[in-house]
Amino acid sequence: MIIKHRQDMKAVGIKTSLPIDAADSFIEFEAPKPQPSGRELLIKIHAIAVNPVDFKIRQNSAKDTVLDTPKILGWDAAGVVEAVGDQVTLFKTGDKVYYAGDITKAGSNAEYQLVDERIVGRKPETLNDVEAASVPLTALTAWEILFDRIRVSPVKDKGKAVLIIGGAGGVGSIAIQLAKKIVGLTVIATASRPETADWVKTMGADHVVNHKDLVNEVHKAGFTHVDFILDFVDTNGYWDAMAELIKPQGHIASITGSGQPVLLNKLKNKSVSFSWEFMFTRSSWHTEDIAEQHHILNNVAALIDNGTLQHTLQQTLTGLTAENLKQAHRLLESGKTIGKIAIRL
Template structure:
C-alpha cells in the first residue's frame, strides 16, 4: 500500500519533509478494523510531532502520522462486534500507532464511530479529533448539565481554531451555555459568530477589559485552546468561584496552582489520546461520543468545520496542509480527500 511519512524532522518546505513509500498492508487482529482511508484532516498535533519525532537522528523506517480519518471497513479482527465489512466510519486515531497518512490503517473499534450519513467524506473528516476534544472537555471533565447549567458562561480561547470551532457549537447547542469566544481578525470574528458564539472578544487586547465591555467580568468555565502559560494569571482572575478551567495546550513552566485555592477552582488537562494510550476501562466512551456527534451532525444540530479541501493523497497536498497549520492563521479544519 502507499503511505507518506518522514525519516527526519525537517522544515515543511524541504524536499524530504515528507516522503512517499510502499509498505505492506496490515492484517487486523483482536479489536482492530482494517480501514481503507478515503480522507483525513490535519491538526496542530500533526506538525508538532513531525517537527519533534526525528529531530536528533534519522529514523530507520518512515514514521506515518495523521489521525483524523474517514474510510470503509475492509476486514475485521476476531473480537470486533461494533462494525462489519463495508461500514463507513470516522475516527481520530491513536497517537501510539501508525497514522492515517496511508491507504489502509488499523484502528481499534472502541475509538471508532459511524460516519455521518448526511455529510460528505470531506465534511465528516473535519470532526473526529476536535469533536472528541471539545466534547470530553465540556461533558466528561466540566460535566456540563444542559438543564442545571443553562445560561452559565464559558470563555473559549482561540474560538476560530479547529477545536474552538466545534466547542462553540457544542457549548451552545448541547450545553445551553452563554458562549464567549476569542478572535482578533475580522474573518475569525465572523467565523466564531457563525459557529454560534454569543460574544466575540479580542485576545490581543486586555481580556479582563474586553469581558467587562460585554457585561461578563467573570466566567464560569474557561476552555484554553491556545496558550495556558500566557493566559494563566488572567484565567485565575476571571474565572468565578467554584469554576472550572480546562486546557489542551500544556506549559513550559510549572503553574502556580495556589492561585486557584481561595476560589476552589477546578483545573483539568484534556488529551483526547489518553483513553487509547492507556487502554482505559472507559476507552469505548469515544465510540459512543463519535456516534453522538454523528447524530448531531446528521440532524443539523452541529455543522462541519471544514474550510479547506485538498484533492489527492500526495506529498504536495500534505505539505500544503501542514503549511496552513503552521501559519497559525488556520480557520476551522483543513482536509485531504484521497
C-alpha cells in the same frame, strides 16, 4: 524521494524532524498493507484531515535522529471497513466510519490503517468523506473537555458563561456549538480578525472578544467573571488572565500543555478547579472506558445528521502526496487557519 518496500499501500511519512519547507519534510513510500487482529478494523481511507498535533509531532518526534522506517502521522480520517479482527463486534465489512485514531500507532496518512473498533464511529450520513474526516479529533476533544472534564450539563449549567480561548480553531469551533446548542451556555469566544470574528458568530458565539486584551475585553462584554474557561491556545500565556476572570468555584480546562509549571496556587483562594484534556488518553492507556469514544462519535454523527451540529471543513486538497501534506502543515503552522483542512485521497 520514494522509499521502496513491498508494494501494498502508499503512505506519506517522516524519517526525521525537519522544517516544513525542507525537501524531505515529508516523503512518499510504499509499505505492507496491514492485517487486522483482535478488535482491530482494517480501514480503506477515503479522506484525512490535519490538526496542530500533526505538525507538533512532525517537529518533535524524530529530532536528531533518522528513523529506519518512516513514521506515518495523521489523526483524522473517514473511510470504509475492509476487514475485521476476530474479536470485532461493533462493525462489519463495508461499514462507513470516521475516527481520530491512536497516537501510539501508525497514523492515517496512508491508503489503509488499523484502528481499534472502540475508538471508531459510524460516519455521519449527511456528510461526504472529506467533511466527515474533518470532525473526529476536534469533536472528541471538545466533547471530552466539556462533558468529561468540566462535566457541564443543561440541567445545572444552562445560562452560565463559558469563555473559549481560540474560538475559530478546529476544537474551538466544535466547542462553541456544543456549549451553545447542547448545554445552553452563554458563549464568549476569542477572535482578533474580522473573518475569525464572523466565523465564531456563525458557530454560535454570543460575544466575541479580542484575546490581545482579554480581561478588559471580557469586562467590556459585560462579564466580571465567567463560570468556565476553555483554553485551546496557550495555558501559561493566558494564565494570569484566566485566573482573574474565572468565577470563584469555577472550572478551567486546557488542551495545550505547558513547557513550564502552571501556577495553580493562583486558583486557590477562589477554590477553582483545573483540568487537562488529552484526546488520546483513552486509547494510549487502554482505559476501562475506551469505548466511550465510539459512543461519542456516534452521538456526534447523530447531532450532525439531525442538523444540531455542523462540520468545520474550510479547505480541501486532493491526493495523498507529500506536497499536499506540506501545504496543509504550512497552513496550520501559520496560526491563521479557520476551521479544518482535509485531503481527499
